[in-house]
Amino acid sequence: METSEKRTSAREDGMPPRPDAALLRRATDWMLRLEADPDNRALRRELDAWLDADDEHRGAWRRVRGAWELIGEAPSEPDLWPADPSPPAAARRYPPMARLAGTALAACLLLAVLPAAWRYWQADYRTPVGDTLALTLSDGSQVVLGADSALATDFSDDRRRVRLLEGEAFFEVAADRRPFLVQAGDMQARDIGTAFNVRADDQGYAVAVSDGEVAVRYREGEHRLLAGDQLALTRDGAARRYRLPPDRVATWRQGRLFVQDRTLADLAATLERYAPGYILIADGDLAARRVTGSYDLTDIDAALGAMVQPHGGRVLRITPLLRIVL
The missing domain is CATH 2.60.120.1440 (Jelly Rolls)
Known part of the structure; x- marks a missing residue:
């Protein structure tokens, strides 16, 4: 059956719509930025404005916050959270980097596994x-x-x-x-x-x-x-x-990724298909930067570093399964 994906409507086959992973990734970026700079009130105001701009933004934020709460990782300052009817769970104290890694991994797993399982279940x-x-x-x-x-x-x-x-x-x-x-x-x-x-x-x-x-x-x-x-x-x-x-089409078949005018956010998602784990870009402006070049898919860390370095980014490998671009 032919299907059509829409963000806000049910699918024609009766299944729920596919979650907007781009919004979930953006909400996760906000969470990481807030964790890295908890005293930045200007950042908090920017987040409030983003949440107020669209109900889907607030829904994505709630899902990311829910992933945080599942592992008991609420921020140490409750007023850092945007107002919400449901208060965050009590915090457990962990070193900031451990909190960052645990939260990011939990969010990725919670938000990615179920939609991916449904897509792969349909596949031949x-x-x-x-x-x-x-x-x-x-x-x-x-x-x-x-x-x-x-x-x-x-x-x-x-x-x-x-x-x-x-x-x-x-x-x-x-x-x-x-x-x-x-x-x-x-x-x-x-x-x-x-x-x-x-x-x-x-x-x-x-x-x-x-x-x-x-x-x-x-x-x-x-x-x-x-x-x-x-x-x-x-x-x-x-x-x-x-x-x-024409010979640059689908160079991924030979282990090379040739890209033309694609955003770093887009490329992070592509690289995740070639190495286990997740890549999170903790800066919205950096995620929107565009890249053209050819990269070695057999060395994901080198490829990611080469993509972000010209834009002032650096790659922090938290665990074998988590890379954060700062």
Whole structure:
């Protein structure tokens, strides 16, 4: 069944909507910044303004705060919390860095595991963190499924449809009278005799063509892409189109990540698919900075460091499962 992901409405298949992980990540960033600088009243006012701007912001904050409270890690100064009908649990005293690591890990686990489990339950093919999978579909099409990715197939007598539930996949489509469609959320890519890459994550979607032609439909618009074209689409409908050498499409298959004008927040989510653990950027301005370059996926720490260093960022590895960018 074709589905469409929306933030505030029920899905057509009757399941609850997928949580907005970008908002949850932003709320976690606020929590970490407040923990790192508890006496910064200007920061507190900025957080209050962010919470008042949208009920979804406050809902994301409550979920992050709930993760904190599950491990008994309320802040030592109760008035640092924004006003809320439900008071925080009593604090236990831990060293600040231990509190930071424990809270961040608990928040990540609580907010990520259940949505990910639902997506992977729907999949016909899935990969763990750090591993890719080469497969041949029933029509003879070749697919390389990226790390920590999930794919579902739906072939019939009159169409070939696959759903990229999460992650990234490269398609080399076999000739067939039936159209070949790749669905990712509310974005659809239709093959017109080609090889192409599709990415789906919390930030949005991207399609890049290495050979042939692809028609991409998103919201009310349609884009025609030829070899060397790349289209990036955000979940709020914004589109960016780029040109790149066709041999740079899907370099992740060779252990390289070639990126063009992507935010650090977006890249942090991508790197999490190639190494166990979580990457949190504790500065909203830094998370929004854009990056272009080529990075080695076999050394995640070096890749992340190379991404943030030109913007004045540094990587703090708290545990093998948690990296925080400051």
